[in-house]
Amino acid sequence: MDHAPAERISLVDLLDRVLAGGVVVTGDITLSVADVDLVTISLRALLASVSALAGPAAPTGGADDSAHQVPARRG
Amino acid sequence: MTDRQGVWTYAITDYSGGELPPLTGVAGTKVRTATAAGLTVLVSDVALAEFGEVALRRNLENLAWLEEVARAHHQVIEAAARLFPVLPARLATIYSSDAAMAAVLGARAGHVHAALRRVGGRVEWGVKVYAAPEDDRREPVPASMAGGEGAGRGTGRGEGAGLAYLKRRRAQLTAARESRSSALAAAQAVHSRLSRHAAQARLYPPQSAQLSGTRTPMLLNAAYLLEANGGSGFTSAVADAAAAHPELRLELTGPWPPYSFTGDDS
Numbered sequence: 139m140d141h142a143p144a145e146r147i148s149l150v151d152l153l154d155r156v157l158a159g160g161v162v163v164t165g166d167i168t169l170s171v172a173d174v175d176l177v178t179i180s181l182r183a184l185l186a187s188v189s190a191l192a193g194p195a196a197p198t199g200g201a202d203d204s205a206h207q208v209p210a211r212r213g
Numbered sequence: 214m215t216d217r218q219g220v221w222t223y224a225i226t227d228y229s230g231g232e233l234p235p236l237t238g239v240a241g242t243k244v245r246t247a248t249a250a251g252l253t254v255l256v257s258d259v260a261l262a263e264f265g266e267v268a269l270r271r272n273l274e275n276l277a278w279l280e281e282v283a284r285a286h287h288q289v290i291e292a293a294a295r296l297f298p299v300l301p302a303r304l305a306t307i308y309s310s311d312a313a314m315a316a317v318l319g320a321r322a323g324h325v326h327a328a329l330r331r332v333g334g335r336v337e338w339g340v341k342v343y344a345a346p347e348d349d350r351r352e353p354v355p356a357s358m359a360g361g362e363g364a365g366r367g368t369g370r371g372e373g374a375g376l377a378y379l380k381r382r383r384a385q386l387t388a389a390r391e392s393r394s395s396a397l398a399a400a401q402a403v404h405s406r407l408s409r410h411a412a413q414a415r416l417y418p419p420q421s422a423q424l425s426g427t428r429t430p431m432l433l434n435a436a437y438l439l440e441a442n443g444g445s446g447f448t449s450a451v452a453d454a455a456a457a458h459p460e461l462r463l464e465l466t467g468p469w470p471p472y473s474f475t476g477d478d479s
Binding site: 148150155156162163 | 279284306317328339420477
């Protein structure tokens with residue numbers, strides 16, 4: 139199966155993974171135990187930008203491009 | 214004088230052979246490798262003026278900055294994952310030096326080695342399930358309205374139009390509630406079905422409609438860990454599930470590097 143180029147991946151899907159997934163080997167500079175804060179911060183940023191866009195377009199710059207619609211099979 | 218720098222972490226591998234192709238990381242930095250506790254770590258040197266704790270906290274509030282960094286982080290991980298098994302690092306794992314990283318990683322080496330064994334040769338697929346838009350499916354007719362009594366028209370047996378309206382509205386709300394709870398149950402059934410194909414599964418909170426940009430609510434936001442060469446079996450299973458549940462809309466994303474299966478659920 140073809141892989142969508144990285145630019146086309148939905149930002150929301152990517153943030154799910156890079157902020158809530160990934161191995162946690164806490165850096166000594168990172169917002170140490172602030173994993174939850176990171177997610178909160180990012181979602182707040184997203185929401186702010188979504189309402190700022192105030193348009194019908196996908197808020198994440200191509201949210202649907204990388205998501206393969208799964209057609210219902212006939213029969 | 215050079216600016217103070219920190220060490221940004223992309224991914225960890227126990228693969229030691231072979232040269233890393235040139236890769237560009239966050240903020241245009243050059244990706245290099247560092248070693249610690251028998252592990253190879255893909256890192257790059259970032260300016261603390263941009264990535265230090267204070268600056269980072271501010272920059273993460275900036276969506277454009279966050280997006281650029283998240284995509285750059287992902288591109289390095291994805292390129293590396295094509296070459297050898299990797300454990301992606303969570304975004305914004307930054308150390309003051311290679312030595313500081315080695316110390317922290319050393320203490321977690323057992324966990325990291327075990328996680329690498331678990332994800333080796335495997336990839337992640339994402340499945341998001343939404344309720345299908347109303348106009349894409351038949352509206353269930355509530356039993357109380359199916360009996361040709363003309364209940365919807367407010368003309369029956371001297372009932373006022375207002376009462377008929379209220380009855381009709383109540384029936385609609387009940388139907389909507391029942392339809393949502395049966396869609397949720399169906400989404401759960403899809404999840405159980407897909408989980409049987411996967412070595413592991415993980416649920417993320419459903420994305421809000423505002424974030425996902427869809428008209429209907431997301432019912433399931435799941436990730437599945439699958440054999441890298443077993444992708445077509447899984448995609449057919451997803452297509453079969455979509456066919457079995459016309460009341461749902463399924464979206465498949467991937468394959469992803471195994472972000473969701475590093476054993477650090479939180």
